[in-house]
Amino acid sequence: MAYGAQADGGSLADHDSVTAFRSKRVVTLDKVRPASVLVRDGVIVELADWDSIPANSRVHDFGELVLLPGLVDTHVHINDPGRASWEGFATATRAAAAGGMTAVVDMPLNCSPETTTVEALETKRAAARGQCFVDWATWGGVVGHEGSIGNEADISGLIAAGVPGFKCFLIDSGIDSFAWSDEAQLRRALAVLQGSGLPLLAHAEVAGPVAEATVRLNAGLADWRRYATYLASRPDEAELEAIGLLIRLAEKFDAHIHIVHLATARALPMLKSAREAGLKITVETCPQYLWFAAEEIPDGATEFKCAPPIRSATNRKALWWGLLDGVIDFIATDHSPCPPEMKDRRLDSNDAESGRFDRAWGGVASLGLALPVVWTGLQDFGGDLSSITKWLSGGPARLAGLDRSSGASRKGRIAPGFDADFAVFDPDERWSVGEADLHFRHKLSPYVGANLRGKVLETWLRGERIFQQSNGTALFASVSTGQELRRNDP
Template sequence: MSFTLRSKQVHLPQGPRPATLTVDGERIAAIGPYDAPCDTDLADLALLPGLVDTHVHVNEPGRTEWEGFATATRAAAAGGVTTIVDMPLNSLPPTTSVAALREKQAAAAGQCFVDVGFWGGAVPGNAGDLPALHEAGVFGFKSFLVDSGVPEFPPLDAAGLGLAFAAVDALFVVHAEDPAALRPAPPSRAYADFLASRPPAAEVSAVGTALSAAATAGARVHILHLSAADALRLLRQAREDGVRASAETCPHYLTLDGLAVPDGATEFKCCPPIRDPGNQDGLWAGLADGTISIVVSDHSPSTPALKRRDSGDFAAAWGGIASLQLGLPVMWTAARERGFTLADVVRWMSTGPADLVGLRTKGRLVVGADADLVAFDPTGSFVVDPSRLYHRHPVTPYAATPLSGVVHRTWLRGAPVGDDPRGRFLRRDVH
C-alpha cells in the first residue's frame, strides 16, 4: 500500500511544520512540501509519530484476568501508542529465562494491535541466565530493590545488583526504593497514611544505590518511574561523573495531587506514590533540564477486587495505575498549562523512549522509519469516561477528568489500526 497524507503540523525531528508524508508499504518513503498532491488532508490535525511506551505491565500469561495483550494493546492504539515494551512481571512465569520469554511470546501471538518488545528480569540467582536472555532479544533487564508485590519476582540487594550488572553489558532498569527507609502502612482509608509510609528518602537512598553500583560496574542504568524530585540531584551528579544514567517519570506523578486524593480512592495508589505539588514542580523542572528524559505510563492494572475499592484500604490495595490509553492527552493538558509545546511531549513520549531502547525506526517521522502515525487534535477536548477505555478493567484516577487533545486515528506500519491485531514482536538487535 502506498499513500500520501498532509498536515499543517507534522512533527518532524527539526520541529513541527506543514508537510506531506508519503508512505510506501510499512515505511515513510518521503517527506515533501505541504502543497504536494495527497490522498488525505488532515488539515489542522497534528501528525505525530506513534508513541513508544517502554513501561507496560501486560500480565499475560498467568494473570490475564488483570490485563492481557489483546486489551492492553487495543488501549495503547486508542491512545496513540504504537509500540510497547512489556515488563517481566506480573506474568506467570516472569520473564527471567529464555523459556519464560518464549512462553510469553506464545501467549501474545496473534493478539497484539501494536508492536511489542519485552524486558527481561534480573532476580536473585539468575545472573547466569541474563546473557542468553539478552541474546534472545530482550531490551534489557528490570530489577527491584524493594518487594515487587509478587513472590516470584524477588528484589535484589546492592550486591545482587552488582552481580547482574557484571553478567552482561545491557540496559538495566531499576525500581528504586530502599526497603530500610519504608515504614509500615497502617490499615487506613486516608491516602496521607499510605504516602507517609513511602517517603522521598526511600527513593533517594535507592537511586544512590543503583547509581553507585552502575559506576562501579561501568553499567548503563535507567531509573524507573521517578516520583521524588529530591533524587534528581544524584542523577545530575552521576552524569557529571560519567555514569551512564537516565530516568523516567509518569503522567500521574506530573499531574495528580497527592494532597488531594479522596479518602478510600485506591485507584490513586501506586508505588512509589504520587506526592505533593511542590515535588511535582521539581519533576517538571527535571523534564525541562533533561535530567528526566522520558515519560511513560507504568500501566500496572489489576482486578477491581485487588484495588480494594469496597473497603478503600490503601494499605491492602494493589499499587498500580492503569493509564495506557490516556497518557497523551493527560500530558498535553498539563504540559500546555506549564508553557511546554506539543513537540516537547513528542520528545518525551515518542522519540525519547525509542532512543532509550534503541528502536531507530520508531518514535520519529523520518524517511525510512516505520509509518507509525497519529492524527491528533491538540485543540479538542473530552471528559474521561471509564466505560470508553479498552484496558480490561476500567479503573482509573482520571475518571470524569476534562482533558485536552483527542486522538483521531492511529496507523501501525502504514495501516490504520482496526480490528486486525497485526502487531509484531520487536527484538533489541533488529530495530
C-alpha cells in the same frame, strides 16, 4: 537524514505504491512544520514539502490536525500469560492504540511465569501471537534469591533471544517469585550486562526507610484508609537511598542504568550531577506524578495507589521542571492494572475497612491516556508539541533500542527509514474521561472524570489505520497486526 532524502537512495517513480500523509502540523524531532510524509510498504521514504505529492499517490490529508510519530510506552504491565484476568495482550494493545501508541514494552513480572528465562520468554511469545493491535517487546527480568545467587546465568540467553534490556527491584515487587535484588546481585548482573548496550531498569526504592516508617505508623494506630498514611509509609528517603546506590554502581560499571517511575523531585540534583559526570543513567517519570497531587487524593481512593507514591503538588511542579530541564528523559505510563477487588474497593458494602491502602494492590490503570494528560498539564509550563514527541516517542524508543532507521525496529520519529507510525491528534478538543474511553480490561482508574485537552483521533501502524474515533465511537482494526520487536533483529 535531511528532509527530502530517500530512505534507500531510490526514486519515487512508482507513484502508485506511494501514500502521502499530509498535515499543516507534522511534528519531527526539532520542529513542527507543514509537510507531506511519503510512505511505501509501511515505511517513510521521504519527508517532503506540504504540496510536494507525486502524481497518482493516495493522499490522507489531515489539515490542521497534528501528525505525531506513534507513541512508544516502555513501561506496561500486560500480565499475560498467566494473569490475563488482570490484563491481556488484546485488551492492553487496544487501549494503547486508542491513545496513539504504536509500540509497547511489557514488564517481566505480574505474568506467570515471569520473564526471567528463555523458556518463559517463549511462553510469553506464544500468548501474544495474533493478539496484538500494536507492536510489542518485553523486558527480561533480573531477580534475586534471599541474598544468594539470582538468575544471572539466564541473562546472556535472554540477550541472545532478543530482549531489549532487563528490569529489577530493590524492594519487594509484590510478586513473591520476582524477588528483589541486593547490591551483590546487582553487581553480578551489571557485570554480565557491561558492554552490551542494554539497560538495567531499576525500581528505585529500598526497603529500610519503608519498613521503619510502617512500624512507626502501625505503632501509632494509623488509619490506612487515609492517603496521607500510605504516603508516609513510602518516604522520599526510600527513593533517594536507592538512587544513590544506583549512581555508585554506575560509577563502577560500563552499563546503562535506567530509573523507572521517578516520583521524588528531591532526587533531581543528584541525578543532574551524575549525568554531568558522564554516567550512563537515564530517568523516566509517569503521568500520574505529573497530574495528581497527594493533597487532592480522597480517603479510601485506592485506585490512586502506586509505588513510589504520588507526592505533593510542590513535588509535581518540580518534576515538570525536571522534564523541561532535561534531567528526566521521558514519560512512561507504568500501566499496572488488576481486578477491582484487589484494590480493596467493596463499593456495595458498608464495611468501614474497605479502601485500605495497605491491603490494596499498587498500580495505576492509565494506558491510552498519556498523551492528553501530559499535553493538558504541559499548558501551564509553556511546552510545545516537540517536547511531547521527545517524551512520549523518541525517548522511550531510544531506551528500548527501537529508534534505528534500519532493521526491524524503527520507531519514535517521523523521518525517512522509520515505520509509518502516526498519531493524529486534535490538541484543542476538550473532553472528560468516562469509562467508555478506557479500553483496558478493568475500568477502575483515577483518571475517570478528569477534564483533558487534546484527543487522539486516529492511529496508524506501518501505514495502516488501526484506530479511529468516529462520531464519538472508538473503531479498531478488525485484524490485529502488531508484531514483536526484538533487539537483535537484523
